[in-house]
Amino acid sequence: MPTITVDGIELEVAPGRMLLQALDDAGLLMNGITIPHYCWHPKLRIDGSCRLCQVEVEGMPKLQIACNTPVQDGMVVRTDTERVKRAREGVMELLLVNHPLDCPICDQAGECKLQDYAFEYGVTSSRTREPRRALKKNVDLGPTIVFDQERCILCRRCVRFCDEIPRTRELSVVGRGDRSTIETFPGRPLDNDYSMNVADICPVGALTTKDFRFKIRVWFLEDVPGLCTGCSNGCNVWLGVANNKVYRYVPRRNDEVNDTWICDEGRLSYKTIGAPDRIKRPLVRDAEGVRRDASLDEAIAESAARLRRLIDSKGAGVVAGVASAHATNEDLFSFRRFLEALGTDTAGVAVARGREDALLIKAEKGANAEGARRLGFADAAAVADRVRSGGVEALVLLGHDVLEEAYLGGIEPLTSLDTVIAIDSHVSALERVAHVLLPARVAAEKHGTLTNHAGRVQRVQPAVEPSWEAYGEGELIARLGAALGLPGFDGRWEVREISEALAAAVPEFAGAGLDEVGAGGKPLAARKAGA
Numbered sequence: 307m308p309t310i311t312v313d314g315i316e317l318e319v320a321p322g323r324m325l326l327q328a329l330d331d332a333g334l335l336m337n338g339i340t341i342p343h344y345c346w347h348p349k350l351r352i353d354g355s356c357r358l359c360q361v362e363v364e365g366m367p368k369l370q371i372a373c374n375t376p377v378q379d380g381m382v383v384r385t386d387t388e389r390v391k392r393a394r395e396g397v398m399e400l401l402l403v404n405h406p407l408d409c410p411i412c413d414q415a416g417e418c419k420l421q422d423y424a425f426e427y428g429v430t431s432s433r434t435r436e437p438r439r440a441l442k443k444n445v446d447l448g449p450t451i452v453f454d455q456e457r458c459i460l461c462r463r464c465v466r467f468c469d470e471i472p473r474t475r476e477l478s479v480v481g482r483g484d485r486s487t488i489e490t491f492p493g494r495p496l497d498n499d500y501s502m503n504v505a506d507i508c509p510v511g512a513l514t515t516k517d518f519r520f521k522i523r524v525w526f527l528e529d530v531p532g533l534c535t536g537c538s539n540g541c542n543v544w545l546g547v548a549n550n551k552v553y554r555y556v557p558r559r560n561d562e563v564n565d566t567w568i569c570d571e572g573r574l575s576y577k578t579i580g581a582p583d584r585i586k587r588p589l590v591r592d593a594e595g596v597r598r599d600a601s602l603d604e605a606i607a608e609s610a611a612r613l614r615r616l617i618d619s620k621g622a623g624v625v626a627g628v629a630s631a632h633a634t635n636e637d638l639f640s641f642r643r644f645l646e647a648l649g650t651d652t653a654g655v656a657v658a659r660g661r662e663d664a665l666l667i668k669a670e671k672g673a674n675a676e677g678a679r680r681l682g683f684a685d686a687a688a689v690a691d692r693v694r695s696g697g698v699e700a701l702v703l704l705g706h707d708v709l710e711e712a713y714l715g716g717i718e719p720l721t722s723l724d725t726v727i728a729i730d731s732h733v734s735a736l737e738r739v740a741h742v743l744l745p746a747r748v749a750a751e752k753h754g755t756l757t758n759h760a761g762r763v764q765r766v767q768p769a770v771e772p773s774w775e776a777y778g779e780g781e782l783i784a785r786l787g788a789a790l791g792l793p794g795f796d797g798r799w800e801v802r803e804i805s806e807a808l809a810a811a812v813p814e815f816a817g818a819g820l821d822e823v824g825a826g827g828k829p830l831a832a833r834k835a836g837a
């Protein structure tokens with residue numbers, strides 16, 4: 307392992323790495339050792355075009371660009387000399403020759419690298435007298451992205467992204483000199499499953515998403531770490547929150563899960579959190595079949611009375627449970643204990659399925675499908691068969707994915723059941739058949755963990771507080787268990803206690819509790835052979 311010294315800090319680095327990459331590997335880049343950079347991105351090919359990352363290397367007469375200088379044993383690097391400072395000022399001056407100086411009306415202001423670096427390393431006045439180059443504003447690049455040609459600093463990150471990550475190659479640099487700009491090919495707009503990542507990696511306000519631009523100034527947003535729940539990949543995101551509302555998802559780097567990317571569909575799924583179709587209060591159906599609002603106590607009492615009557619007359623075998631791949635590990639563990647205490651073993655997890663690709667998007671459209679399986683829930687197809695064959699008279703549901711074609715294929719098979727109790731976050735056809743409907747929280751509204759497709763347990767936490775009635779699934783199950791007088795249920799539900807009980811009861815989850823998984827998550831312990 308070569309040893310290098312950067313600003314007096316000695317580091318062992320992997321052979322063959324470039325200097326900037328080696329510092330990023332060590333977690334020191336911009337986090338102890340400051341080397342400003344535009345064109346370099348940890349997940350893209352090296353471009354070496356912006357020249358901002360120049361550093362002094364002992365024994366080399368000229369400054370070197372850190373992004374394209376291979377590490378060598380004994381290398382001594384300085385990032386803070388007068389020569390380096392002057393070089394940065396020169397690069398910044400050239401970049402600002404043509405750049406509009408209208409940050410107050412630019413949507414990137416507050417998270418712009420040109421603004422930040424101009425402040426840190428730039429000069430305070432301009433030596434040019436010529437008018438700034440006028441190029442096109444508001445260029446529509448496709449369904450998701452708008453381009454401001456004047457703000458582009460030609461770092462080519464967006465071009466390399468399209469070439470290397472989705473490999474759709476929609477963008478290229480055209481023109482020469484100060485007329486150079488980014489363009490799509492004629493008739494081929496920027497339109498791929500990951501297109502909006504170009505706005506994240508554009509260091510300036512040249513590329514903005516149609517969804518987020520000019521909605522809110524970024525300094526009003528609080529960034530809360532969370533997960534996209536659109537599929538079982540469990541991509542790490544920052545939820546941009548202001549006024550108890552989520553305004554956007556942007557990728558949160560996790561090299562084990564999503565690198566620095568998220569898909570467009572997942573990115574836009576933040577809209578489901580505060581959507582108008584959220585279930586906002588408990589509903590019960592009276593003897594005439596009329597749905598009405600109810601208090602939580604009333605809805606729980608009605609659910610318990612229906613289940614108790616059936617169990618006392620026909621036994622627990624006629625009751626079945628279907629878990630949701632959207633519920634947390636802690637919610638699902640409570641549900642499993644509830645079904646065990648009830649005495650039924652007819653249970654499974656329903657998982658909606660859809661498109662997948664080789665990059666991030668997974669076919670299972672539920673963030674915790676794997677968690678449900680590890681907690682003992684088999685696929686709900688067998689439960690659906692039993693419902694259709696008349697072996698089930700009461701169904702307790704988390705979510706509504708059981709209505710998918712692979713399971714019940716709609717509400718028809720549920721219409722003949724004695725009791726349907728549904729705990730769900732969004733309105734679906736279930737509303738027409740459920741005898742009791744209880745409003746659930748979504749992942750961005752509660753504490754818990756989700757297990758992604760690869761068995762990595764990752765944390766979620768409340769980013770917003772619903773302004774309507776909504777409860778965690780585990781909390782509702784705890785109340786229902788207590789109302790039924792089930793052993794082990796006293797109506798209380800505390801996520802940390804459940805997390806500890808889960809780790810104690812399911813050995814794979816040992817060491818992967820709520821407070822143990824950290825910001826990047828933790829893989830579950832390997833399954834024992836034959837388990």
Ligand code: SF4
Pocket residue numbers: 457458459460461462463464465488507508509510512513
């Ligand atoms: S649009 Fe942004 S990412 Fe693309 S080359 Fe210009 S500055 Fe770089």
Ligand code: SF4
Pocket residue numbers: 534535536537538539540541564568569570571572573666667668
């Ligand atoms: S790949 Fe899946 S988890 Fe990742 S952003 Fe897309 S939908 Fe969300």
Ligand code: FES
Pocket residue numbers: 342343344345346353354355356357358359360371372373374
């Ligand atoms: S970051 Fe090194 S040349 Fe651009």
